[in-house]
Amino acid sequence: MSSPLSSHPSSQRRYRYRQRVYVEPTKPLEQYTTEELYARFRFGKADIEYLVNLLWPKLQHRTQRSHGLSVKDQIFIALRFYACCSLYQVIGDYMGVAKSAVCDVVKDVSIALASLVNEFVSFQPDCQQSTAHGHIQAQAPRILRERDGAYPLLPWLMTPFLTANTPTQAHFNTAHCIVRCVIECLNGVLKRRFACLNYLRAEPQKACNITLACIVLHNIATKCSVPLCADNDAPEPLGDPDQPPAFCQNEQTGRATRDTIVRHYF
Structure with a gap:
């Protein structure tokens, strides 16, 4: 004879457990060809082995935080995020790990790679010194949310002169336009290679x-x-390099900084 408690519907619902489903982790190096690795992770087998050796000292001690994942697994998870910018849950399902693990891994691998910026990115001496003495902290995610042609003139954000009244100002506008086009082109390449940068x-x-x-x-x-994989969106088209866009100039300190640059370098 069953007890009243065990036969009660609410009791049956209370003790009904969902069966845990385990997903076998993905093994990309064994499953995919070189072309497939490029498409999914943006790097081939030899390149990924290079990244593993490069980041091993920085990631091997984080296995407890990263749920016991190997350095290679952490790199694959992070590369998948950079390449496709899917939700953590989607990447976790794809790689066979928990959502929380993906979150931790992306954070840890990003910190590890960012710490190597001085080894892989070259700065001009003047630029590096200026960056060191004038560190800029982001005040809000939407600080530059306006359209591309409406950036304000700030001490750390240079815009061209709306009207070049002197030869030096004209030279500044020309140099500014050339550099801006180069940067926009690079940004387009970065977004093609790493889709996470399109909407971060x-x-x-x-x-x-x-x-x-x-x-x-x-x-x-x-x-x-x-x-560079060809299956991603092409870079955004550049504006007319001969005509700088109209920028709003509303910061006195920004004007002073720009005038100093023109006076010393043009």
Whole structure:
């Protein structure tokens, strides 16, 4: 004779457990060809082995935080995020790990790669000194949310002169336009290689680490002659290089900084 408690419907629902489903982790090096690795992770087998050796000292002690994942597994998970920018849950299902593990891995690998920026990114001496003495902290994720042609003139954000009244101002506008086009072209290449940069939803510090990580990876890819996958969106078209866009200039300190640059370098 069954007890009243065990036969009660609510009791049966209370003691009904969902069966845990275990997903076998993906083994990309065994499952995919070189072309498939490029498409899914942006790097081939030899390149990934290079990344494993490069990041081993920085990631091997994080196995407890990263749920016991090997350094190679951590790199594959992070590369998958950089390449496709899927939700952590989607990447976790794809790689056979928990969502929380993906979150931790992306953070840890991004920090590890960002710490190597001085080894893989070259700065001009003046630029490096200026960066060191004028560190900029992001104040809000939407600080530059306006359209591309409406950036304000700030001490750390230079815009061209709306009207060049002197030869030096004209030279500044020309140099500014050339550099801007180069940067936009590079940004387009970065977004093609690492789709996460197209729409990065993260708090400022994490977003900075992810961006630096992608820049380091891009330079490594260039060094290792890694092909740029053609199955991604093409870079955004550039504006007319001969005509700088109209910028709003509303910061006195920004004007002073720009005038100093023109006076000393043009």
